Amino acid sequence: MAIIVYAESQNGKFKKSAFEAVSYGRALANESNKNLVVISINADDPNELANYGPDKVLSVKDSSMNDYTAQVYADTISELSKKEGVSILVLSSSADSKYMSPLLAVQLGAGLASNVVSTPISISPLVVKRSCFTNKAFNHTTLKGSINIICVSNNSYGIHEKESRPEVVDVKISKNNPKIKVESLDKATGSVSIADADIVISGGRGLKGPENWHLIEDLASTLGAATACSKPVSDMGWRPHSEHVGQTGKPVASNLYIAIGVSGAIQHLAGINASKVKVVINNDPEAPFFKAADYGIVADAFDVVPKLIEKLKAFKSHQ
Amino acid sequence: MNILVCISNVPDTTSKINFVENDKIFDTNGVQFIINPNDEFGLTRAIWFQQKNQATVTVVTVGEISCEPILRKCLAIGANKAVRIDSKALDGFSVAEQLKSLCEKESFDIIICGRESIDYNGGMVPGMLAQMLEMPFVTNCISMDVNGNEVIAKREIDGGVETLSCSLPIVIGAQKGLVEESDLIIPNMRGIMQARQKPLDVVAPANSFSKSSVDKFEKPPAKGSVKLVDPDNIDELISLLHNEAKVI
Ligand SMILES: Cc1cc2nc3c(=O)[nH]c(=O)nc-3n(C[C@H](O)[C@H](O)[C@H](O)COP(=O)(O)OP(=O)(O)OC[C@H]3O[C@@H](n4cnc5c(N)ncnc54)[C@H](O)[C@@H]3O)c2cc1C
Numbered sequence: 001m002a003i004i005v006y007a008e009s010q011n012g013k014f015k016k017s018a019f020e021a022v023s024y025g026r027a028l029a030n031e032s033n034k035n036l037v038v039i040s041i042n043a044d045d046p047n048e049l050a051n052y053g054p055d056k057v058l059s060v061k062d063s064s065m066n067d068y069t070a071q072v073y074a075d076t077i078s079e080l081s082k083k084e085g086v087s088i089l090v091l092s093s094s095a096d097s098k099y100m101s102p103l104l105a106v107q108l109g110a111g112l113a114s115n116v117v118s119t120p121i122s123i124s125p126l127v128v129k130r131s132c133f134t135n136k137a138f139n140h141t142t143l144k145g146s147i148n149i150i151c152v153s154n155n156s157y158g159i160h161e162k163e164s165r166p167e168v169v170d171v172k173i174s175k176n177n178p179k180i181k182v183e184s185l186d187k188a189t190g191s192v193s194i195a196d197a198d199i200v201i202s203g204g205r206g207l208k209g210p211e212n213w214h215l216i217e218d219l220a221s222t223l224g225a226a227t228a229c230s231k232p233v234s235d236m237g238w239r240p241h242s243e244h245v246g247q248t249g250k251p252v253a254s255n256l257y258i259a260i261g262v263s264g265a266i267q268h269l270a271g272i273n274a275s276k277v278k279v280v281i282n283n284d285p286e287a288p289f290f291k292a293a294d295y296g297i298v299a300d301a302f303d304v305v306p307k308l309i310e311k312l313k314a315f316k317s318h319q
Numbered sequence: 320m321n322i323l324v325c326i327s328n329v330p331d332t333t334s335k336i337n338f339v340e341n342d343k344i345f346d347t348n349g350v351q352f353i354i355n356p357n358d359e360f361g362l363t364r365a366i367w368f369q370q371k372n373q374a375t376v377t378v379v380t381v382g383e384i385s386c387e388p389i390l391r392k393c394l395a396i397g398a399n400k401a402v403r404i405d406s407k408a409l410d411g412f413s414v415a416e417q418l419k420s421l422c423e424k425e426s427f428d429i430i431i432c433g434r435e436s437i438d439y440n441g442g443m444v445p446g447m448l449a450q451m452l453e454m455p456f457v458t459n460c461i462s463m464d465v466n467g468n469e470v471i472a473k474r475e476i477d478g479g480v481e482t483l484s485c486s487l488p489i490v491i492g493a494q495k496g497l498v499e500e501s502d503l504i505i506p507n508m509r510g511i512m513q514a515r516q517k518p519l520d521v522v523a524p525a526n527s528f529s530k531s532s533v534d535k536f537e538k539p540p541a542k543g544s545v546k547l548v549d550p551d552n553i554d555e556l557i558s559l560l561h562n563e564a565k566v567i
Pocket of ligand 1: 203204205206207229230231232233244245246247248249260261262263264265266267268271281282283284287299300301302332356
């Protein structure tokens with residue numbers, strides 16, 4: 001029996017969340033005395049995984065899998081998992097992993113828990129803590145399958161380096177027959193996506209209009225951060241929907257979340273609460289965001305944000 | 320064209336989230352239930368297919384009698400008929416099995432679920448259902464056009480959008496973007512009156528079992544109070560973020 005991790009990559013490079021998932025898998029393998037087998041699909045250098053403790057790496061390189069299709073990836077991962085005698089399969093919580101996890105659950109007849117925020121409370125029976133009610137609460141879920149799947153929340157367990165000397169095996173996959181074809185992919189290049197970002201800078205209605213968004217963008221580029229916005233800002237078309245975060249938008253689980261001109265409505269906070277450190281800049285000391293934040297500045301964003309950008313640039317250049 | 324929209328009954332987004340009986344059960348006291356927002360975007364898209372392509376729209380929920388008000392609301396919004404599968408929603412897997420048994424009895428061209436519910440946040444049901452029925456599946460779906468048997472759908476991915484093609488039948492996980500907030504239909508008096516006459520069938524559940532159970536809930540620990548920084552002392556904020564929080 002083995003703990004299996006799928007280590008997600010993009011354009012041949014492993015994602016940060018892949019290293020977190022492997023670290024998590026290592027902890028599970030230690031606790032349950034099992035081998036850790038990591039699956040890599042089209043990553044240029046599967047040996048990079050050796051920094052995080054796998055006992056074995058299965059490397060698939062197949063040009064028919066250059067486009068991500070959930071069904072084909074799920075077919076491949078479930079086939080390899082079965083061969084390795086999977087007991088727990090670990091995935092990250094990226095959009096792609098969340099997309100295929102229910103397919104995998106049915107194919108493997110497995111129990112599934114998404115948004116898992118820590119190592120299991122108990123291994124046998126398998127009990128995990130996961131977030132629910134859009135980050136307003138957690139639940140303890142018992143997984144009752146003979147195989148189970150855990151999707152680890154981004155930034156919840158962290159990356160733990162542990163060198164190992166895994167056997168790296170090249171594996172061929174059986175021919176697949178996708179039901180869905182990828183016609184095109186439209187990806188913003190250069191900018192950081194909210195899901196992958198360590199830092200997210202978010203703007204609300206307090207910024208008055210799209211013409212002022214250079215404040216958010218400049219601050220974001222200074223910090224290498226992703227940009228986000230509140231729901232009304234995207235509803236009014238000031239910013240694209242893909243930036244809308246909160247209960248009905250994208251979830252955010254970054255290390256640092258800076259909210260500027262955002263009031264902190266319950267639906268906004270619900271989606272961003274999983275972020276580790278929250279900073280609010282708002283000219284209204286009564287804004288509810290101050291109750292949820294770690295650090296705050298009561299000030300006009302138009303005065304304070306340019307100063308913050310300038311100071312941060314200076315700080316960065318001295319590092 | 321035959322469309323099924325799967326509806327989840329969830330607490331209103333402003334609800335206070337509390338638990339009772341030793342944190343084992345969600346406290347529904349004073350909580351108002353609504354159509355899961357992602358499902359409502361999907362329902363609205365389905366109504367457009369009804370208006371333009373004469374599609375028949377069936378809504379279904381797996382749940383107890385307390386879920387019927389939101390099914391009536393779906394009928395008032397414009398769905399043609401409603402089905403309640405009379406079973407507690409045990410977990411994602413068992414809900415998907417219940418829906419599968421309905422989909423095997425009737426044949427649907429498009430099955431729309433919300434990408435995830437705002438209470439359990441599992442995001443499991445749509446994909447499980449698709450896999451059980453061996454249908455193509457597009458989640459985080461922000462656009463879907465059907466031409467004859469061919470579907471062009473767009474999926475929101477981390478940092479971009481992907482355009483996909485497949486043929487009917489299909490299962491999608493809906494979210495905002497499939498229709499806009501301003502497109503949501505607020506039932507009018509006529510809709511509400513008509514909804515009373517429309518069929519709401521209660522069907523017995525299929526045999527199913529769950530693969531997981533929720534034992535207990537926990538609330539996040541209370542937060543310490545915010546540290547306020549003087550706007551004239553931005554250096555202090557940078558120092559706090561660097562030395563104390565260690566995030567920059
Ligand atoms: C079903 C439902 C789902 C929802 N889902 C979401 C969601 O997913 N995400 C979301 O964000 N919202 C959501 N909302 C909306 C939410 O209730 C709030 O309306 C919204 O978050 C408010 O956005 P805001 O903070 O940008 O705007 P406002 O509430 O208008 O706040 C603007 C803030 O800017 C401050 N401000 C003004 N001028 C300045 C200045 N010069 N400098 C600094 N600060 C300034 C003000 O003091 C105020 O606090 C949802 C609502 C419902 C009913």
